[in-house]
Amino acid sequence: xxxxxxxxxxxxxxxxxxxxxxSLSFWGGFDATTGAIIDVHHPQRGETLTGRVLLMPAGRGxxxxxxLLAEALxxxxxxxxxxxxxxxxxxxxxAVVGEELYGVGCPVVSVEGELPSVGGFSAxxxxxxxxxxxxxxxxxxG
Amino acid sequence: xSALRLTGEQRAVLEGGSGEAAALAxxxxxxxxxxxxxxxxxPIASAHIDGCIYFGDSMLDFAERLVELGxxxxxxxxxxxxxxDLIHPELFQGPPETAAGARRLMDAxxxxxxxxxxxxxxxxxxxxxxxxxxxxxxxxxxxxFANSVLGARTDRYGDFMDICAxxxxxxxxxxxxxxxxxxxxxxxxxxxxxxxxxxxxxxYPALGHLIxxxxxxxxxxxxxxxxxxxxDRLKALAASSASSGGVAMFxxxxxxxxxxxxxxxxxxxxxxxxxxxxxxxxxxSRDALGQMPPGTALDAVCIGTPHFSLTEFAKLDAxxxxxxxxxxxxxxxxxxxxxxxxxxxxxxxxERAERLGVTVVVDTCTYNTRILPEDxxxxxxNSGKWAYYAPGNIGVDVAFGxxxxxxxxxxxxxxxxxxxxxx
Numbered sequence: 134x135x136x137x138x139x140x141x142x143x144x145x146x147x148x149x150x151x152x153x154x155x156s157l158s159f160w161g162g163f164d165a166t167t168g169a170i171i172d173v174h175h176p177q178r179g180e181t182l183t184g185r186v187l188l189m190p191a192g193r194g195x196x197x198x199x200x201l202l203a204e205a206l207x208x209x210x211x212x213x214x215x216x217x218x219x220x221x222x223x224x225x226x227x228a229v230v231g232e233e234l235y236g237v238g239c240p241v242v243s244v245e246g247e248l249p250s251v252g253g254f255s256a257x258x259x260x261x262x263x264x265x266x267x268x269x270x271x272x273x274x275g
Numbered sequence: 276x277s278a279l280r281l282t283g284e285q286r287a288v289l290e291g292g293s294g295e296a297a298a299l300a301x302x303x304x305x306x307x308x309x310x311x312x313x314x315x316x317x318p319i320a321s322a323h324i325d326g327c328i329y330f331g332d333s334m335l336d337f338a339e340r341l342v343e344l345g346x347x348x349x350x351x352x353x354x355x356x357x358x359x360d361l362i363h364p365e366l367f368q369g370p371p372e373t374a375a376g377a378r379r380l381m382d383a384x385x386x387x388x389x390x391x392x393x394x395x396x397x398x399x400x401x402x403x404x405x406x407x408x409x410x411x412x413x414x415x416x417x418x419x420f421a422n423s424v425l426g427a428r429t430d431r432y433g434d435f436m437d438i439c440a441x442x443x444x445x446x447x448x449x450x451x452x453x454x455x456x457x458x459x460x461x462x463x464x465x466x467x468x469x470x471x472x473x474x475x476x477x478x479y480p481a482l483g484h485l486i487x488x489x490x491x492x493x494x495x496x497x498x499x500x501x502x503x504x505x506x507d508r509l510k511a512l513a514a515s516s517a518s519s520g521g522v523a524m525f526x527x528x529x530x531x532x533x534x535x536x537x538x539x540x541x542x543x544x545x546x547x548x549x550x551x552x553x554x555x556x557x558x559x560s561r562d563a564l565g566q567m568p569p570g571t572a573l574d575a576v577c578i579g580t581p582h583f584s585l586t587e588f589a590k591l592d593a594x595x596x597x598x599x600x601x602x603x604x605x606x607x608x609x610x611x612x613x614x615x616x617x618x619x620x621x622x623x624x625x626e627r628a629e630r631l632g633v634t635v636v637v638d639t640c641t642y643n644t645r646i647l648p649e650d651x652x653x654x655x656x657n658s659g660k661w662a663y664y665a666p667g668n669i670g671v672d673v674a675f676g677x678x679x680x681x682x683x684x685x686x687x688x689x690x691x692x693x694x695x696x697x698x
Contacts, residue, residue: 203333
């Protein structure tokens, strides 16, 4: 299954999909040294985001979310790609700065609506090219 | 999507005509303009930097690279909290290498021309943005306060973008800089609540928490707040809504400057959703922020998130004068900015608190750095934001309550509740 998405930051990445039921603030909600969700209010606390194609409804909370994502890109603990339900500048900014400082990007895209269900899909591919205005999310079975 | 158009002067900056630092900053501002869907950049009058708090070397790598390239801010720029109290560095309980990194990061921002304000409540400084003024503020609570209470205009900016915008003096013309995005969408009606509940200070962070969870990206309009609600309460509401949700602006009809009426707050459009707030919802929200049974022993009481204001110091002093305790049984911390701290002392608000051994923390905050002793397990706060983040950040269980409950609990050394208003 492939859907068109809005490209926010450039790159192509593949990983096992992880869909969050609630939004996450990277700052205060994510440990960049381990890659795990640490927000005690979050239903998926303890899940590891490293290397995953992360789907979440929206960004939330602290302005430092961009710093935490850049730090995770530096440490190699970041998600492989991020698919948002709506545009979040703070998350996109973390990916832009990670690319600028370390040459390690994280494609961030937005579906502008309901996130697809990832049940039954073992892999997700995000292709994002903001300069060309093209982005897609592909979900693969088995 | 329409493409970003730059003026000749802006293009020259992007191509390195004003130096490498400005070119790097402009590259990031332009990339973010693309994300925001802006077609042009617009000037700002001032900036507030959130990126001076140290979470790891990526922050240092970025700031020190800008310094090496000769970056200087081009607009008046204030600084948010750092990770250490520079005036009382001995309060930091974490590893020395973290303290060293924190200090280096703060130094880098000073080298770029930022003012040493080190506060998350820049709206409590003497100079603050005027109504309608465009600024680039990062720090989630400051963003929502600037937009909602001051009527200044800032989008929801993150670390790194703040300093880039301060260097080039420009931001994308998008988001909350534009009239059409400042219209209220979802109405939270609190007129059905009792007057006593609406007069309780813990009501405001509890309401903010609820609004953050239920706004779902729509701009909230609150109807039914008492006309005498002060900035301290709006601050508490704002900070809480930005923690539990991504709220960057709200209207409070009759209180905030762009909401003289509900119609004005909605910008002439029909409301999209209406939520009738009940006492049970507010109580559940308060409890979700942190409840521990009365009698639970406390390792600390922490207030001042966002940073304590002059009027809050006066309120604390009044509670201490009223209760007149001989001593406090729990360590008691108040976080504030260095300017407010000096001014509060000058006005005599601190004498009683200092005599009782209250620790005033400046330049940083007790929930985002290691100020409490490592073995602290249970703490009480009157802040929705502190209650939200402290468990994940510093590993404590939290009881949330009013300022008075916080003081009563500190005196007793364990959680004390005054349920009257909430029963």
